[in-house]
Amino acid sequence: MSETRFKTLRDTPLEDYLTPGSPLCAGCGGQLGLRIFHKVLGRNVVFVNAAGCLTLMFVYPYAPLRSSWMYTAFASAPAGAQGIRDALDILLAKHRIEPDEDLKVVVVTGDGAAYDIGLQATSGAIQRGLDFYYFVYDNEAYGNTGFQWSSATPVGSSTTTTPSSRFSPAGSLAEKKDLFEIWRAHKPPYVATVSVAHAVDMMRKIERSMGMRGPKLFIALAPCPTGWGFDPSEAIRIAKLAVETGVWPLKEAINGETRHTYIPRALRPVEEYLKTQARFAHLFKPKKQQEIINMIQERVNEYWLRVAEAEGITIKLATEVK
């Protein structure tokens, strides 16, 4: 694990496969994540996409990536990857294409496809041991359709379908689905969470997975200025806060064995993260909803106490703000 090309940000590959002129929102964390992912994987990639914001990168006849692209459908991008991978393998085995014509098959979807409508197809692909990458840009809601609740939406977030109202002041009260654990339960060779604010960690993880055959799965927390409600220039700062408050743990599981790749030894209060985004604004105004904020904090504390115990270390929890 010590052998890595990526020691500091200066080791980021210079080649860029994302050309200027993509029509996505400024400061889109999802697109930045894809850009980093692509840099590490190199040019010989075919992306298999399901409906989401990134779908609109490819509007006929324009193509902003220097690689191949296959838009499938909302629910079945992993199955689309299966067809391409299997076909390439058949052609390689029969010597109908040269080995250097091979491509890395990479599913790229948002959380709607990954957590909700495409979960069955993903489960199938992982279980079949398909040799592919899956990159989820998780902006914690259906961003492309205007920010509706998804099963990746965290407690306390308002969305257009879980607004903060007289009847449900907190916004969404459902727990965010733990996709990392669902994927891990399938025992694929590699699963990781990543953050665009921790590019070195992310690049190392991609690099590590590249030596493995089978499903290699990544969930990136993708700050979404449009849906979350913040200035595009804040994207990285917010992504960083998600990690420093402990809301977004950075971890990986190799053949099902989980390890945290970054442990914030002193957690910052979740309130610092929540305050930065309009989707949580109702927790502070017109009246502070301390109970909900405490609840979110408690969940984070519980999580990291378990990590500290397992690792035999101490983590300084954020004190609850009264």
Place this chain on the structure above:
Amino acid sequence: MRHKAVMLTGNAAAAWGARLARAEYIPAYPITPQTEIIETLTKWIQEGEMDAKLVQLESEHSMLTAAGTASLTGVRVFTATSSQGLLYGFEMLYNIAGWRAPLVLVNVSRALAAPISLEPDHNDVLAARDSGFIQLHAETCQEVLDFILLAYRVAEDRRVMLPAIVNMDGFYLSFTREPVKIREQDLVDEFLPHYSAVNPFRASRHVAKGSAVVGGHIYSYFKYHMHEALRRAHDVFIEAARSFSRKFGELYHPVSGYMLDDAEYVLVMSNSFATLGKHVVKLMRQRGVPAGLLKISMIRPFPAEEIANSLKGRKAVAVFDQNISLGLGGIIYNEVLGALYGCPKRPEIVLSVIGGVGGKWLSVEEMEKIFDELKRLERSGITKPRPLFLFRRDELTHIERVLKLAGTIEVSHHE
């Protein structure tokens, strides 16, 4: 020809079609009455008799997605489903056609839930009629095999590049043994050259497929192109059928007649019940009724011109639909009417007949009734007949009997 016929079920004939076509990739998912096809293919692959990869997906939606993307990557793809499975993967039919992926899908027709049933009618496959798939509907197990070979040839033709469905009826073909000539592999190889994909995914040349469009005019542009390509499939089929007949003997047509030349009363049918239709036509002839049958094998592209040419000048026509578009009636009836409008000597009487829905058995008497009805209409001068729904008194009695048995107290029905 070199080979004698062997007894095969429709499902086995479909598997032979895929094998002879040297399908290389078979995404699969089980569903009655199709499952025997993928089991047969699996067995051949396991025994080393067929060089292909069969992958069982977790749903028909995924199965069709994998089928489409593999076809775009450059392998010949075969897959099969039925009924609920076709509808479960339905959005992918439009996608596969839009991707211009020339794979072949066998649909083993089965009625759609609810109520859930296993027996055949054509609401499943006809739901896909607007998707951009070529549709060939088989009457016999031999046609199942031969249509698969023809379907690949037409689908993969650069003038077409669209997927194809070969339809057979569940049970009546899928599980029924008929004599089938297994075509000679060397001749099939000549008939069906290697598939080469258009701009497949390769490291040396990047491509984008399935891109979004913004603006209705671009969408229209693609759809008109697809429509033209599907229309061209008609002539490409005729060409392919000629080449097929030179190699194997049988000459297939988009529509074909039975005792049609001098027929005054014509029954229009498709799929396996056409065999029963032919039998009844023969009986009518023995009784001196100038009956005939027109079989439609190609449902898409719809051979409107041939249908109009075959039906013009007839006294009366009945269009048999083994489907029901609720609130409209028979689907093929309405398409045939459309084909006849504007035809100079079109028949005055065109009767819609709906029967065999959900696999309901058709007796000879019911089929004879169609011709009686045509003659009655002709005598009475009624040119806008009401549809004829085939259903027997004894079938109603049976329903009443089982309802009583189940403890239903009162049975009421309307005459």
